[in-house]
Amino acid sequence: MRKSLTLASTLALALGAASAQTDTTTTPTTTTAAPAQVVTFTDVPAGHWAKDAVDLLVQRGLIQGYPDGTFRGNQNITRYEAALIFFRLLQSGSLSNSTLSQSDLATITAGMQEVATELAAISTRVTDLERLNAEQQARIAALEERINALGTAGTAGADTAALTARIDALETAIRNIPAGPQGPAGPAGPAGPAGAAADTAALEARIAALEARAAQPDTTTGGTTTIVTPPTTVVIGETPTDTTNGVTRGNLYAGVSVGASTAGDAPCYIPNADGRAVNYCASFGGMVGTTSLIGPFGARVSADYKPGRNAISADVNATIGLNTGTNIQPYAGVGLGLTSSTARPTTATPNPTSNATDTYVNALVGVDFQVTNSIAAFVEGNGRYYLSNNGTGAVQGSDNVEDRGFVPAVRAGLKFYF
Template identity: 60%
Template sequence: MRKSLIIASTLALSVGAASAQDTTTPAAPATQTTPAQTTPATTTPATTQTTPAATPATTTATPSQVTTFSDVPAGHWAKDAVDVIVQRGLIQGFPDGTFRGNESLTRYQAALIFYRLLQNGGLSSGNLSQGDLTTITRGIQEVSTELAALTTRVTDLERLSADQQARITALEGRIAALGTGTGTAGTDTAALTARIDALEAAVRALPTAPAAGTADAALTARVDALEAAARSAATTPATTTPAPTTTAPADTTTTEPAPSTVVIGDTTPVATTPTRGNLFAGVSIGAANAGSLGNCYIPNAEGRAVNFCASFGGVIGSTQIIGPIGARVAADYRPGPNAISADVNATIGTTFGRFQPYAGAGLGLTSSRSRTATGNTTDTYLSALIGVDFQITDSIAAFAEADARYYLTNKGVGAAQDATATRGFGNAVKAGLKFYF
C-alpha cells in the first residue's frame, strides 16, 4: 500500500510536468528536432517535439480538442487540471463519457499514464525549467501533510488488518478444537457420557423381579439408546438431532409399568374458598319489637303471646354494580300488625375467606293498619342494615342481619314503636338463605 503512495506522488510530478509543458509555445521544443527528421508537410505543433523515442505522436491530442465529461461540469474545481491531462493524452476517460474522479487509480492505469508520458517526452528533464521544478516542489510540499496523514491511516489499517487476522486465526483454532472434541463441547460430551454410564450402572444394580424383567429390559434399551445419541453428538457437535425413538422388543408380552408418583412434603389438600356469582335471591325469617301493639301471638295451638312480631320475607340483588358497590330490594310481611314493608338499599361488602360482611342504606315504605282510622295507611322510612354471609357452597350462602328503620311518619301500627310520636325508630333482625348465580 505504501507503493501506491509512491505512485501517487510520482503521478503528481508527472501532472506538474504536463502543466509546465502547457506554458511553452509550440515552437519552443523545436530545438530538439534534428534537421533530418523535420518535414514541413507533416510537422504540427504537437509533433515538433518528436525524438527517436517519441514516434507514436498519435497518442497526444491537440490543444484545441477538449473532451467534455458528464461528471466534470463547467465550474468544477478540477476542470482545468482535467482539461490539461486530457489535452496531453494522459487520460482519455471512460467509454460512457465520464471521468470518474472519485475512483482509485490502479497500477495498470498508472503504468499507462507513465507510458504516455514517456512516449510524448513529458518526463524529459530538458522540458522543465528551474522555475517549473520549484513550482512542482512547492506543490508537493503543500500536499505533504495530507500524504503524511494518509500514510498514518494506511499504517493503522495494516495494524487493524493484522489484529483481525489474529482473531480469525484464533476462531479457526476454536472451531478445529470443537471438531476434534478437545474444547468445551468435548468436555460437556464427556461429562454427559459419564452421567449416562453411571445411570446405566445404577439401573443394572436394581434387584431383578420376575414380573419386572421385561420392564428392566425396556429401560436398559432406552438408556443404551440415550448413550448412543450422546456419543453421536460428541462426533458431530454442530448438528442437533432428536433422540431416536426406541420401542420394546417384538417378543415383549407386558408393557412397561407407569412409574409411581413420589410426593414430597405435606399432601394434605388445601381448602379453597368457594367462589360465587354477583347476582342473588334469598328468603328470610325475622322478628321485630311489638311496639305499640303490646304483643303478638305465635301461631300455634295455644296462641301464646310474645313481645315481638315475626316476619317472613325475600330479597334479590347484586353484590357488585359499580366496583364494590351493590344494590338490593327486600320485602317482608308481619302478620301481627298486618304490615307489608319494602325497601331499596345500596350495599358495600368485602370478603374474609368464607365470610362476606356487608352494610347498606336506603329508603322504604310500610303499609299497615291505620292508628286513627279504619283501613291501611303508608309510612316512609330511612333504612340502615349490617349483616354477614357465610358461603356454604359456590351458589348457597346463609346470612344474618340487623335492620334499623327511622320512620318519617307514624300513621300505621306497623311503623314506629312509640304510638304517640309523629316519627321514630323500628328495629328488626332476620336470617335466611341466599342463592347466588
C-alpha cells in the first residue's frame, strides 16, 4: 500500500509539472534560468510512448537517470528516489505554478509525509560520510607530516618510499568510496542518496597499523621508525648464508680429518711405532663440499688414506643439514665410493704386488660445532658396505674375494667455511 501511494504521488507530480509547462493560456511562464539540457537515455529511444514525459521531467531537474546513461523505466522506484523527486520539486517551485486539483495536492502531501523519514536519513548519511572523509584526510595528513619529519631527521635505515606508496593507495581508496546519484543543484541542495556502504573499517585498521609502525621506537639508532625489509627468496644455485645463534657461515667448505676403523682378524700396524700391531686401522683424510646445493641438500667429496692397509678410498655423498638454531648443526648423507689397496693373496698369486679396486656404499651421520664464522669442529660416524673384496683395504676379517661386508668407522676434524 505504501509503495502504491508513493508511485501515485510521483505520477501526480509528473502530470502537474507537465501541465505547468504546457498550459500557457492559464498560467504565465516566468523564466528564471536557462532550461536544462535534455539527456538522451539509451533505454528510452525516439518514438517511445513515454519519451516526452521523461524528457520533460529531466528538463525540469526532477529526474537525472543513472550514471550509466539509462532511465530503467521498468524498475520499481525506491522510497529514497521518491524523496529526492519531492525535494527537487519543492526546490524548483513547480508546485506553486501547477494546476493540480485539491485531491492531487492531498495525495502529494501524503506521499511527502510518508518519505520524510527517508529524506532525513539521506541527510544524516551524507553528513556522516563527509565527517568520516574529513577525519581520514586529517589522519593521512598527520602521517605525511610524520614521514616528512623522519626524512629530514636523517634516521638511519628509514625507507619512507614504502610508507608513501601505501598512503597513496589509501588516498586512492578513499577517493573511490562509492556515492549515490547527484543531489539537487544549488548551494543548499543535499547530495543524492548514498550508494553502497563504504567499508571504512578496513581503511581505519590499515591507517592504525601505519600509525603504530611510525610510532614504534628504533632500539638500534634511537629514531622513531625502523622499516624492516622482507627477506628475499632463495633461488636454486644462489649462495645463502647459514646464521645460527649469531654465527654466520658460508655455503662452501673444506676440511681435514683423522679416523679409525675396525681391523678384523688381520691387525693394522701403527707407523713409526716399531710396527706395533693394533686392532684398528687409522686413517687421514680431507674433504670439500657445499651445505646447500638444492635447498637444504648439499654434496661432499672426501678421500682418506689408511697406512696400515696401504689403502686409498674416495667417495661422493649427498648430504642434508638440520638447522637447530644453535651452534650445533647435525647432518647426514649417503653415497658411493672406491677403495684401492694391495690385492689379496690367492692360490694363483700367493704374494701379489699389484693393487685391486673395490666398490662400496657409504652412509654417514655427524654434527658440526660452529666455533667461529669460518671454522667448525666436527665428528661423524660412517659405515661402508663393500660390494667386493679384492683388496686388503676392503672387507676385514675375510680373505675370500667373493665376500661382501660392512666396515664401520669414526672420524673427527675441522671444516673451514668460505
